[in-house]
Amino acid sequence: MLQAYNIHKSYSDLNVLKGIDLSVSKNEVISIVGASGAGKSTLLQILGTLDKPDIGDITINNQSINGMKPNQLAAFRNKQIGFVFQFHNLLPEFSLEENILIPSYIGGNSGKKVSDYADQLMRMLGVYDRRTHKPSQLSGGEQQRAAVARALINKPSIIFADEPSGNLDSVNANHLHSIFFELQKQLGQTFVIVTHNKELADMTDRKIVMADGKISE
Numbered sequence: 001m002l003q004a005y006n007i008h009k010s011y012s013d014l015n016v017l018k019g020i021d022l023s024v025s026k027n028e029v030i031s032i033v034g035a036s037g038a039g040k041s042t043l044l045q046i047l048g049t050l051d052k053p054d055i056g057d058i059t060i061n062n063q064s065i066n067g068m069k070p071n072q073l074a075a076f077r078n079k080q081i082g083f084v085f086q087f088h089n090l091l092p093e094f095s096l097e098e099n100i101l102i103p104s105y106i107g108g109n110s111g112k113k114v115s116d117y118a119d120q121l122m123r124m125l126g127v128y129d130r131r132t133h134k135p136s137q138l139s140g141g142e143q144q145r146a147a148v149a150r151a152l153i154n155k156p157s158i159i160f161a162d163e164p165s166g167n168l169d170s171v172n173a174n175h176l177h178s179i180f181f182e183l184q185k186q187l188g189q190t191f192v193i194v195t196h197n198k199e200l201a202d203m204t205d206r207k208i209v210m211a212d213g214k215i216s217e
């Protein structure tokens with residue numbers, strides 16, 4: 001599904017990533033752990049095509065990212081990649097349902113089929129009853145679960161999550177974590193999750209430890 005070859009990234013004289021090789025198989029849930037400053041978020045941004053490596057390449061579904069023009073890359077990202085961040089980044093003036101549907105509108109899809117799929121996702125994620133509410137009217141757990149539904153709406157090949165439960169209490173964190181594995185089972189979804197949550201990391205198919213810009217385990 002995803003291959004990263006020899007990824008290097010520096011910010012001026014700070015070498016943040018020092019040669020990362022990584023492959024992710026379809027339907028795998030992997031975690032990336034490591035101390036703050038190890039380069040986890042930088043790696044996730046590069047794997048997710050939001051940032052470019054200085055050296056190295058990413059292929060997703062056998063398509064190389066390096067050769068893509070900005071428009072092509074944006075369309076590719078919209079279709080193939082989902083993101084969940086530590087803070088939900090839902091747009092405050094739109095309802096939860098509208099927030100979830102925005103990536104499908106951007107991708108040129110609207111109509112009954114996609115709104116039915118949004119309903120299905122909202123039911124799976126336990127936010128269907130709150131679909132007409134604005135993000136500020138939802139709990140932190142509901143906001144994060146809506147952000148997961150938004151990441152899923154275009155049926156992406158892979159979802160990248162950067163400390164998705166970092167801002168949740170343990171009950172809501174555990175609920176969110178169980179949803180990742182439910183989605184792996186029911187939709188065959190692939191996830192790469194950066195986390196400080198040991199319990200979550202231990203539940204994933206593979207745990208990758210980063211230290212000082214390299215994969216150490």
Ligand SMILES: Nc1ncnc2c1ncn2[C@@H]1O[C@H](COP(=O)(O)OP(=O)(O)O)[C@@H](O)[C@H]1O
Pocket residue numbers: 011014016034035036037038039040041042043
């Ligand atoms: N845009 C940037 N400009 C300069 N330095 C950055 C930038 N992004 C990250 N860094 C630095 O790169 C290092 C790794 O950061 P990051 O990938 O966020 O680590 P982690 O997510 O593992 O905590 C840190 O020293 C951070 O300060």
Ligand SMILES: [Mg+2]
Pocket residue numbers: 040041042
């Ligand atoms: Mg980080």
